[in-house]
Amino acid sequence: MSHVGVPRGEAAPANHRRPQRTRAARCLALVTAGVLGLPALAGCGSGDDEAQGVVVPQDIAPAGRDQVADGGVVRWAVDTTPATLNAFQADADASTTRIAGAVLPSLFTLDERGRPQRNPDYLESAEIVEREPKQVVLYKMNQQAVWSDGREIGAPDFVAQWRALNGRDTAYWTARNAGYERIERIERGANDLEVRVTFAKPYADWRSLFTPLYPKDVMGKPNSFNDGARAGLKTTAGPFTLKELDRASGEATLERNPRWWGQSSKLDTLVFRTVTRDKRAAALAAGELDIADIGRSTADRVALAARDAGAKGQQLNHGPGAAVTPASALRSWAIAHGSAEEEAAVELEARRKSREAIKKYADEQAALRGFVIRKSLEPAYTQLALNGTSGPLTDDRVRRAVARAIDRRALAEAVLKPLGLPAHPLGSHLALAGQEAYTDSSGALGDQDTEAAQALLADAGWKPGGAAAGQKPGGAKAGSTAEKKEKSTESEADDGMYIVGDESDSGSDSKPGDSKPGGSYGTESGTYVLAPAPAAALQGQVLRMQARFIGAKGSIGAKGSIGAKDSVRAKGSAGSARTKDSADGKKKGGVAGAYAPLGTAAPARAGDAARGPVGKNGKPLTLRFVLPSGPGSESLRTVGEKISGMLERVGVRTEMVKVSDDSYFKDHIASGDYDLALYSWPATAYPATDARPIFAKPEPAADGTLVVEQNYTRVGTDHIDQLFDQAMAELDEAAARDLVKRADARIWAAAGSIPLFQRPELVAVKPGLANTGAFGFATPRYQDIGFKKAETAKKGKN
Numbered sequence: 001m002s003h004v005g006v007p008r009g010e011a012a013p014a015n016h017r018r019p020q021r022t023r024a025a026r027c028l029a030l031v032t033a034g035v036l037g038l039p040a041l042a043g044c045g046s047g048d049d050e051a052q053g054v055v056v057p058q059d060i061a062p063a064g065r066d067q068v069a070d071g072g073v074v075r076w077a078v079d080t081t082p083a084t085l086n087a088f089q090a091d092a093d094a095s096t097t098r099i100a101g102a103v104l105p106s107l108f109t110l111d112e113r114g115r116p117q118r119n120p121d122y123l124e125s126a127e128i129v130e131r132e133p134k135q136v137v138l139y140k141m142n143q144q145a146v147w148s149d150g151r152e153i154g155a156p157d158f159v160a161q162w163r164a165l166n167g168r169d170t171a172y173w174t175a176r177n178a179g180y181e182r183i184e185r186i187e188r189g190a191n192d193l194e195v196r197v198t199f200a201k202p203y204a205d206w207r208s209l210f211t212p213l214y215p216k217d218v219m220g221k222p223n224s225f226n227d228g229a230r231a232g233l234k235t236t237a238g239p240f241t242l243k244e245l246d247r248a249s250g251e252a253t254l255e256r257n258p259r260w261w262g263q264s265s266k267l268d269t270l271v272f273r274t275v276t277r278d279k280r281a282a283a284l285a286a287g288e289l290d291i292a293d294i295g296r297s298t299a300d301r302v303a304l305a306a307r308d309a310g311a312k313g314q315q316l317n318h319g320p321g322a323a324v325t326p327a328s329a330l331r332s333w334a335i336a337h338g339s340a341e342e343e344a345a346v347e348l349e350a351r352r353k354s355r356e357a358i359k360k361y362a363d364e365q366a367a368l369r370g371f372v373i374r375k376s377l378e379p380a381y382t383q384l385a386l387n388g389t390s391g392p393l394t395d396d397r398v399r400r401a402v403a404r405a406i407d408r409r410a411l412a413e414a415v416l417k418p419l420g421l422p423a424h425p426l427g428s429h430l431a432l433a434g435q436e437a438y439t440d441s442s443g444a445l446g447d448q449d450t451e452a453a454q455a456l457l458a459d460a461g462w463k464p465g466g467a468a469a470g471q472k473p474g475g476a477k478a479g480s481t482a483e484k485k486e487k488s489t490e491s492e493a494d495d496g497m498y499i500v501g502d503e504s505d506s507g508s509d510s511k512p513g514d515s516k517p518g519g520s521y522g523t524e525s526g527t528y529v530l531a532p533a534p535a536a537a538l539q540g541q542v543l544r545m546q547a548r549f550i551g552a553k554g555s556i557g558a559k560g561s562i563g564a565k566d567s568v569r570a571k572g573s574a575g576s577a578r579t580k581d582s583a584d585g586k587k588k589g590g591v592a593g594a595y596a597p598l599g600t601a602a603p604a605r606a607g608d609a610a611r612g613p614v615g616k617n618g619k620p621l622t623l624r625f626v627l628p629s630g631p632g633s634e635s636l637r638t639v640g641e642k643i644s645g646m647l648e649r650v651g652v653r654t655e656m657v658k659v660s661d662d663s664y665f666k667d668h669i670a671s672g673d674y675d676l677a678l679y680s681w682p683a684t685a686y687p688a689t690d691a692r693p694i695f696a697k698p699e700p701a702a703d704g705t706l707v708v709e710q711n712y713t714r715v716g717t718d719h720i721d722q723l724f725d726q727a728m729a730e731l732d733e734a735a736a737r738d739l740v741k742r743a744d745a746r747i748w749a750a751a752g753s754i755p756l757f758q759r760p761e762l763v764a765v766k767p768g769l770a771n772t773g774a775f776g777f778a779t780p781r782y783q784d785i786g787f788k789k790a791e792t793a794k795k796g797k798n
Helices: 048-052 094-103 155-165 222-227 277-285 296-310 326-336 341-368 396-405 408-419 450-459 481-487 533-547 634-649 661-669 718-729 733-750 790-797
Strands: 073-078 108-110 116-118 123-130 136-141 183-188 194-199 240-246 251-256 269-274 291-294 372-386 614-616 622-628 653-659 676-682 753-765
Touching (some): 094 240, 094 251, 094 269, 155 194, 277 291, 296 341, 296 408, 372 396, 372 634, 396 450, 408 753, 450 614, 622 634, 622 661, 634 653, 653 661, 718 733
Parallel strands (some): 073 269, 073 291
Antiparallel strands (some): 108 116, 123 136, 136 194, 183 194, 291 753, 372 676, 372 753
């Protein structure tokens, strides 16, 4: 699974392999029914539209090839100059993938809905021809498909890639081998154009293999694999060939492939130019780029440039000069022309720099009018990660409380609504809206509910007034060693739940919910009714047990299911009427005072979070929220601040820690140095394969270290792993999707990762370019990208 750029707050792939392991299936104990009034999680009969989410189409200005001119050069911004062109090495990145997609065979590509589609440029057919006794896939290659050296693409290339990636020869420095290790043998079929692949174990995601496909001269020997494709690719087989990779200038230049047998590339040359995101507005304005993925701030500048097109000669009301008022201008003039020579000199220099900045900005804005913004939703989602190794979050009740305190819809609206994109919270960890494996399984955890969150915290021992009065800010922080030991008697056992740092003894005689409730509270009296401790404890077990059945018969979010307005609520608890929270966690409106304007919030009641944080043993519940500080992470920080406000509403404090983009992933996310964090994962067409290491249960290695793969929350269960394993081996596609949905419900119930929203995709493009822009899930067809013919462009404007 490729990663999304770390500077924007995402995690990168891990470089280590997961050790092989076997597990005995555990018997799952039945939970006593009737303790909680939990609605059914499946088979509720709601409409499929809600469960399937809202699909946003791609925005690429599609045009027929007859409407696109032949020739031209397009300069496309990328985040980095690739360190390697071998997509299977640890330091491969998104730039590697971009170049490989244009110059190497992709046997299967993705359509708009993230579904694998056979690529007829390389394959006449590819199908499972035998299932018993072993799975056999037969590939029939396009008779015209050849490498740039004239050799046919065939079985020798498949064999070389399999041997390099199956993990048996450690001389190959591979980053991943998923799927290739399940192959038993590869052999020639009836002729040189047929490749027969036999699997030792069934593999549902077989379409993910051999894309990209490298020539045998790259994959055939360890030395050529490790070093042969780092600086160039001598042999290619795509609509473009790699002319040059110039790391000094940060450019990869591709040119039309004269041996290409498919539809010829419209462009003569395609240049991938390295430009960091904070410099893309200037590069676009300087005429150095034709296509660039951009952030919100640059998109705003392009929109303002279009708006100001008719305001010739008028000073812009935005940019460096926007804050200058008549009073401040007069004051500056007076200082610059005053009798104090030193102050006047300083002011004159400041005025000169200000004029230059204003002129530069105005010139850039004029140039940005030559671009349009194409937008969709990126095939990636932003999540809130809760570190299962970290103090209070080792208790799954606290993690669930944090999740229940967050209004995911408000966060989605804050990010997506201003961009004119549908603002819906994401309901799955493993698929996006529109994909066949997508079902909103968030009901396995429950919707936003302040009272439910407070009840979970109270059951875990975090209660209003639990923090010592007058405690100094520098006091001991929640999550100390002593507190971690206390947690062992507070958190109920799970069916194989493994959380690093959880020292509870699974063989203990203690029972879930042994702690006593801290009192009763009513919403009008300034207090809250808390669920009895055993009920809150059993809630977790019931949620996890019921989560097994999600996706098997129906959708989540149906009437009467968890995820509706009144989600998990202990029998007899008060607070059926709740004030709706805004995005920052503060209550809206309230009862107007006698002399206050209508809509003024009423004074805080004694039971509100304003009384102070929840606490335990004299310590407030404080979570360390780590965020990147770079210029491309503004929206991430905004979301973090809103989440902080929502948590404050239930009495949870956050300590906001901003770190450099370079250290955010390496020193904090991957190492586990955080309580809460925001980062993104890319979506995939093959969740059973690609998502498994992200949610796999951590395991001790032989040397005593812990193997977390890409599960940076360190929260996992045996059952989740088993569901992934079953889905990976299930050749019935409908049954495999059902297993993926069930795994997703279990991931929700574990509350280690909370999906928030699908990320926006904003692309600045020269308006005359066709078949490019915001691709969404779809694989670009590089040969179709080009400039519209003059007559076509004129018709488009009319």
